[in-house]
Amino acid sequence: MTAAAFHLGRVWKYGAHVDTDVIIPARYLTTHDPEVLRLHCLEDLDPSFKEGVRPGDILVALENFGCGSSREHAPLALKAAGVYCVVAVSFARIFFRNSINIGLPVLECPQLARAVATGDELQVDMTRGELVHQGRIYSAQAYPEFMREIIAAGGLVPYVQQQLAGGGLK
């Protein structure tokens, strides 16, 4: 393992059941332009986030992150805000799917998610699914094989492109 494989980011830490209504409130859903969504990301939960977030920051939360509405605008807003990846104890299923589909990395890693605090530095190696916090190494839950194919293709859009070009889905 080389240090170069790691991304180094600053943590924004939130609690359990962060819902997609607070990630991006419905009053902004009259567009899906990521540049607009980004300006309101998390504002009902933590107004300081949209002011302070920097590209490469890492969002960490507890259980059931992204619950509620199916709005894909939520992972789009986080991605556009520059969030490198989201680490949580667990994710709500639609949010998890949406994130994989649009290429926002999401990692389930309960021990790490509980250990970190806002402002901490965190290193992430996406290829290995490893995270380092204060010298301790944590392994995220591995993706099922099937999802890895979608991730490897670069998201669902290129995946379907390939399938359509190849004469339909298997």
Added chain:
Amino acid sequence: MEKNLAEKLLARAAGKSEVEPGEFIWAQVDVALANDVTAPLAIAELERMGATQVFDPDRVVLVPDHFMPNKDLAAAAQAKTMREFAIKQGITHYYEVGRMGIAHALLPEQGVVGPGQLVVGADSHTCTYGALGAFATGVGSTDLAAAMATGRIWLRVPHTDRFVYRGRLPRWVGGKDLILYTIGQIGTDGARYRAMEFTGEAISALSMEGRMTMSNMAVEAGAKAGVMAVDHVTLAYTRGRFRGEPVVLQPDPGAVPARVYEWDVSRLQPQVAFPHSPANTRPVGEAGRVFIDQVVIGSCTNGRLEDLRAAAAVLRGRTVHPYVRLLVIPATQRIYLEAVRTGLVEIFVEAGGAVSTPTCGPCLGAHTGVLAAGEKAVATTNRNFVGRMGHPQSEVYLAGPAVAAASAVLGRIAHPEEVCS
């Protein structure tokens, strides 16, 4: 192996003799749904995928319901994108304002969804159709785009948790109270990634409306689907309405769910979910004195005719509290018309309520009844997250239509018995 209902529904959709929980499948989609918020993004993704046509214009359903009638210029532009797409693609089930409704009330009513189907919708409350014996689940816009392009979707077969409701429901208690009670017991991630299977005498005795209210909120417990077996109530509802051929699948008698919850509900009180979680439930008798500014009766959860009747039974001959705004929003045009014909609208208007054309409106804090900072509302909707109905410092209390109506009269959270002795 004996199979749970969700497994049998997904085996059918995957064209397999059987499937196992945890298994990844490619399934054939019977209906793919999007709305004015999720369709524009799905259409953009569809184009990026290089697809020029939807897989079947009879099976892609587009419903403008969220920011409708166009609440502002941006909403109008989104609706226009969807409308033009619907025309270009020759979408059969596109419902214009004046004929539309909130999708999850409209599709069952119009017979577009029915028993045995696999329905995917770019809206989390797509799970509503589980009440009809379908496997129905919410997805995002990109998943929906892939489903529109190919007619297929990948799914992981969920484990099943069975919920058994014993006994006869007391007066004033309905599907909303059962599901709020359930979420209160198991939490908003209590059924995460699972299929909830609702059963028991209390379910058998519920109308289709009450059942849809329950399946609607399965997602509030984190579930992928909220299914119910087809019975004579389902078939009586779909007869003469469902455009397809109902496929009636039942769970095998020996099927073993991952978890079983069983409750005697014969003494259940009407439930209220306090801010800011649908799991923060209490019996209405323990609500205390919560003074309110607004009451919303509507949404895909409780905007059906039975709900309006329950509210009207409380409001008939009474008036809304002077400092309270009552908004009644029939979920579809047909429900609206029935409410006019049967005198319900007259009762609401005479009581001092505002009756609106079908829309999601205040349910998601979009328009037509947004709350100011510090305001409180009782709503028959399904979510009371921070900012859900407007200002992040407003509060939403979730309840069934009878409690909502009684609260409108007294200006505070109230049991219907306090109003109707």
